Amino acid sequence: MGKNLLQKADIQIEGIRPWDIRIRHHGFFKRIMLQGLLGLGESYMDGWWECDRLDIFIYKFLAHKLDEAVPGYYSDIMMGLSGKILSRKSDDCGCSALEKEYGIGYDVFAHMLDPYMQFSCGYWRAGATLAEAQEAKLKMVCEKLQLAPGMRVLDIGCGWGGTAEYMARHYDVYVEGITNSTEEQKVAQSRCQGLDITIMLEDYQDLPDDKFDRIIALGALEYVELKNYQNFFKAVARSLKPDGLFLLHSTGSTQLVNHVGPWLNKYIFPNGCLPSGQQLVQSIEPYFKIEDWDNLGTDYDKTLMSWFEKINESWPALSMNHSPKLKRMLDYYLCSGAGFFRAGKIQLRQILLCIGGDGKTI
Known part of the structure; x- marks a missing residue:
């Protein structure tokens, strides 16, 4: 250079x-x-x-x-x-690798994120602050899923439990969240106490045998290796009712790739993948039909810069640890x-899916 x-x-x-x-x-x-x-x-x-x-x-x-x-x-x-x-091990949608190496935990997230602890892109076209943008995102995904009282919802990679809490409080649904992080499970269980929510310590490979009306995955696919994409979508399809809906909220590249680059692979995103649209569709189509597809890359730009500002504002307190x-x-x-x-090199895709496919056995 x-x-x-x-x-x-x-x-x-x-x-x-x-x-x-x-x-x-x-x-x-x-x-x-x-x-x-x-x-x-x-x-x-x-x-x-x-x-x-x-x-x-x-x-x-x-x-x-x-x-x-x-x-x-x-x-x-x-x-x-x-x-x-805080990268998870590939394919587990939950366990933090950097948490072990650098001691990053809930304290960093609590200073960086919004009140619902959303570690995914907000929706800034309906919000002027980080908190408003993240709540608008939650409202948008719930409306896309057409949530109704009494529905059973599976939250894959549920994080700190903010999404589950929002859905249960505002739409009167039962939510089962899964994570591979014991710290996330503990915080989510405390946050969701008293609500019709169960937080499980597991990953997508061990999804419940129960059938759910709706399934949501906000930022979970990023931790699945490309070679296991069809296993991921097959597992989700098995857990979804025939008339159910699945909302996938995930980042991706504008090019055909199978890795994330050397720095991210080492520090942030080991064994991860940011798929092209073509790669993603090829993995989806055996099991689902695409009902809706939104690109929200500009919203992620604003979300990342808001996190940056909050970290810098909070660093005097965080620097002690x-x-x-x-x-x-x-x-x-x-x-x-x-x-x-x-620069438009990567995208944030929000995709609504229903059961379908090319006839492969689920």
């Missing part, structure tokens, strides 16, 4: 504009040449370079197609900077992700 290349995107080294970068270590360029995208992210975490507006830096880099000019270094990043900061390197990792993830959504 040299000065001439960056100048094509109106990015300067040692410049004074918010998106210009400042080099703090003489080994920066060599590290990028040797390690590519992994080196870019790790060198930022190590304080080797600075940028006041990482989101604009990444956006300008992509908008001027510099990723295509140096595919050996930058093609991977556009396949992946939209994962989750978390390292500066973790802070830089959070900043790099959130701002880079926003830049990629802004």
